Amino acid sequence: xxxxxxxxxxxxxxxxxxxxxxxxxxxxGVVWIDLTVPKDQPAGVYRGQVVARAASATLxxxxxxxxxLPARLPPRPVATMLYYGRTELARxxxxxxxxxxxxxxxxxxxxxxxxHAVLSPAxxxxxxxxLDGSLYTSAAGYDGxxxxxGDGIVVLGRYxxxxxxxxxxxxxxxxxxxxLAAHDLLDPARADVVLYAxxxxxxxxxxxxxxxxxxxxxxxxxxxxxxxxTCSEDPAAQPVDV
Numbered sequence: 001x002x003x004x005x006x007x008x009x010x011x012x013x014x015x016x017x018x019x020x021x022x023x024x025x026x027x028x029g030v031v032w033i034d035l036t037v038p039k040d041q042p043a044g045v046y047r048g049q050v051v052a053r054a055a056s057a058t059l060x061x062x063x064x065x066x067x068x069l070p071a072r073l074p075p076r077p078v079a080t081m082l083y084y085g086r087t088e089l090a091r092x093x094x095x096x097x098x099x100x101x102x103x104x105x106x107x108x109x110x111x112x113x114x115x116h117a118v119l120s121p122a123x124x125x126x127x128x129x130x131l132d133g134s135l136y137t138s139a140a141g142y143d144g145x146x147x148x149x150g151d152g153i154v155v156l157g158r159y160x161x162x163x164x165x166x167x168x169x170x171x172x173x174x175x176x177x178x179x180l181a182a183h184d185l186l187d188p189a190r191a192d193v194v195l196y197a198x199x200x201x202x203x204x205x206x207x208x209x210x211x212x213x214x215x216x217x218x219x220x221x222x223x224x225x226x227x228x229x230t231c232s233e234d235p236a237a238q239p240v241d242v
Contacts, residue, residue, distance in 0.1 A: 005092060007031040009102050014096040043070040057197040075146035081113045081153050104130045109144040113151040117158035121179035131185055147211040155187060156195040165213035174219030194228040194242050208239035
């Protein structure tokens with residue numbers, strides 16, 4: 001059935017959740033509001049009101065209080081990445097790539113990074129504005145923390161999508177790595193680049209196989225890609241880098 005979603009941007013409101021919001025009798029409507037505090041805002045307590053209106057009628061007046069502390073968060077205080085489904089995003093919010101770029105911007109403003117998954121050089125180019133930081137600039141309409149800073153995470157073959165470390169798969173990784181290197185994204189200071197060899201299978205041979213295959217890869221850039229997987233056992237005993 002219909003699931004309330006407070007994260008649909010009003011600029012991309014779909015027909016089934018239009019904006020201005022329409023709430024029928026005995027139904028609820030949910031709104032997510034971002035409040036941006038400028039970097040130079042003086043410390044102190046600020047008070048105001050949130051007024052809910054239907055046409056010209058005032059439905060409610062809600063008090064709002066905000067305390068600004070004499071401190072400033074660094075642009076990227078935590079390295080936290082989130083997974084999202086592109087199919088679900090398109091179905092619930094709007095057509096790609098518009099809704100996807102809006103989501104990247106929303107996450108960036110909250111100091112989070114999406115999992116940028118790639119399976120080809122074309123995928124790298126499609127996500128390049130978020131990876132090199134050009135999406136998060138005033139020229140692109142961005143206003144928030146970490147301006148011009150890229151998301152810093154590239155995942156090759158998310159959840160083991162690349163399969164076994166066959167010569168053809170290794171060649172594909174080489175082409176992706178060459179594309180990343182062309183944009184300086186293999187530099188650890190710019191991004192963490194990992195190949196997601198396997199998901200939650202500690203006995204899989206893929207971790208060791210991919211690590212060995214990349215160490216011997218014809219592409220020097222492919223040899224710079226670290227191998228990762230998820231496993232619930234002791235991390236120090238895993239045959240992968242991450």
